[in-house]
Amino acid sequence: MNFNIEEVNQLIRMRRSVFPKDYTGEQVSDDIIRQMLENANWAPNHKMTEPWRFVVFTGDGLKKLAEFQAACYKEVTSKTSTFKEDRYQTLLTKPMHSSHIISVGMKRDELKRLPEIEELGAVYCAVENMYLTATAYGIGCYLASGGVTYFDEAKEFFGLGSDDKLLGFLNVGVPKGTTPDGRRRPIDEKVKWVH
Numbered sequence: 001m002n003f004n005i006e007e008v009n010q011l012i013r014m015r016r017s018v019f020p021k022d023y024t025g026e027q028v029s030d031d032i033i034r035q036m037l038e039n040a041n042w043a044p045n046h047k048m049t050e051p052w053r054f055v056v057f058t059g060d061g062l063k064k065l066a067e068f069q070a071a072c073y074k075e076v077t078s079k080t081s082t083f084k085e086d087r088y089q090t091l092l093t094k095p096m097h098s099s100h101i102i103s104v105g106m107k108r109d110e111l112k113r114l115p116e117i118e119e120l121g122a123v124y125c126a127v128e129n130m131y132l133t134a135t136a137y138g139i140g141c142y143l144a145s146g147g148v149t150y151f152d153e154a155k156e157f158f159g160l161g162s163d164d165k166l167l168g169f170l171n172v173g174v175p176k177g178t179t180p181d182g183r184r185r186p187i188d189e190k191v192k193w194v195h
């Protein structure tokens with residue numbers, strides 16, 4: 001099958017991270033979220049480990065996520081005296097500004113047949129598939145990797161074991177307006193051709 005390359009180029013280049021402050025507060029349909037997840041499932045992955053794992057939070061689930069994140073943040077940072085009240089309040093309130101939040105996890109192959117970097121790479125490819133699907137539907141999203149993302153203590157809540165990794169949270173919402181143009185330095189700065 002041939003694809004319309006102009007549209008493919010546009011979809012890839014017009015994809016932007018859209019942040020919760022720029023969401024209308026309207027609900028995104030679960031059907032669109034399911035399409036995003038289905039397309040995530042088609043990401044390339046070595047040895048077909050399909051290492052992506054997601055938990056979808058919406059409605060009251062966003063409050064459960066917020067309460068867990070804030071409590072986990074408090075527990076972990078209190079041990080090292082790095083707790084910050086404003087950060088805690090953000091974790092407790094910000095999730096409710098999204099329509100859905102999808103936690104993004106990497107389930108490590110039990111036999112560890114691959115280097116971890118390959119499994120992480122596959123999950124980030126799955127994230128890009130979700131980003132592009134959202135863009136095609138006119139929906140905004142962004143991957144957040146702050147908060148409790150890299151706390152070992154957070155893994156269990158998201159169905160992950162000790163060898164697995166939490167990569168972040170895909171926040172999803174209806175964008176308020178048109179998304180801004182992106183910025184990239186020229187590709188030629190990052191490529192060397194060998195003939």
Ligand SMILES: Cc1cc2nc3c(=O)[nH]c(=O)nc-3n(C[C@H](O)[C@H](O)[C@H](O)COP(=O)(O)O)c2cc1C
Nearest residue numbers: 015016017018019124142143144145146168182183
């Ligand atoms: C692995 C990864 C982690 C990210 N974590 C955050 C984050 O914690 N906070 C944030 O504001 N944006 C985060 N982003 C989104 C970037 O800010 C965004 O992709 C970048 O600014 C480029 O903008 P664009 O996605 O609109 O092209 C993350 C993106 C990636 C790929």
